[in-house]
Amino acid sequence: MSGKISVHKITLIALAIVINIVGSYIALVLHLPIYLDSMGTIMTAILLGPFYGLFPGVLSALVTGMTSDIYALYYMPVGIVLGIVTGLVFRRRNISNKLFIKAFYISIPASLISACITANLFGGITSSGSTMLVQLLAKTPLGLTLSCLIVQFFTDYFDRLLSLWLVFSVIKKLPDSLTNKLKN
Numbered sequence: 001m002s003g004k005i006s007v008h009k010i011t012l013i014a015l016a017i018v019i020n021i022v023g024s025y026i027a028l029v030l031h032l033p034i035y036l037d038s039m040g041t042i043m044t045a046i047l048l049g050p051f052y053g054l055f056p057g058v059l060s061a062l063v064t065g066m067t068s069d070i071y072a073l074y075y076m077p078v079g080i081v082l083g084i085v086t087g088l089v090f091r092r093r094n095i096s097n098k099l100f101i102k103a104f105y106i107s108i109p110a111s112l113i114s115a116c117i118t119a120n121l122f123g124g125i126t127s128s129g130s131t132m133l134v135q136l137l138a139k140t141p142l143g144l145t146l147s148c149l150i151v152q153f154f155t156d157y158f159d160r161l162l163s164l165w166l167v168f169s170v171i172k173k174l175p176d177s178l179t180n181k182l183k184n
Helices: 006-030 039-047 050-067 074-091 098-123 131-138 145-175 176-183
Strands: none
Touching: 006 039, 006 050, 006 098, 006 176, 039 050, 039 074, 039 145, 039 176, 050 074, 074 176, 131 145
């Protein structure tokens, strides 16, 4: 964490929370197999670092959990880990063609935590569109936990890859004066 928290940082975190909530709601209503609930967390972690990156995940999980999807509360640790890991992976904010690899890195810890929560707390049944995939695989010799891990990793990976692509598309368009204010 560097320096004091500025109005710019607070505003970015608030915007990130809204982005997470809207993305989560879209995925929930359309029963998508991806989640769309982490774009704001990823954006904050990239622009402000790992410490600030955890706030949108926590706060959007609280709001979403109390308004539209109770499952979001249980997955709050995933948002925390995602914000911290993304902030560490993108510490130097280098926008490169290695998004496939970086999406892999930030998906692994979040997927492990998500799969454990899904398998152990919910028996593989959540509000996500990927629940059907978990239920199909759970009837195979893989079992519930491994099925949750496989489905969770692939859905997380594609969700993170899409999120990274969208976030970097936005960051590239931000004026240098704004990104400099966020650095300080």
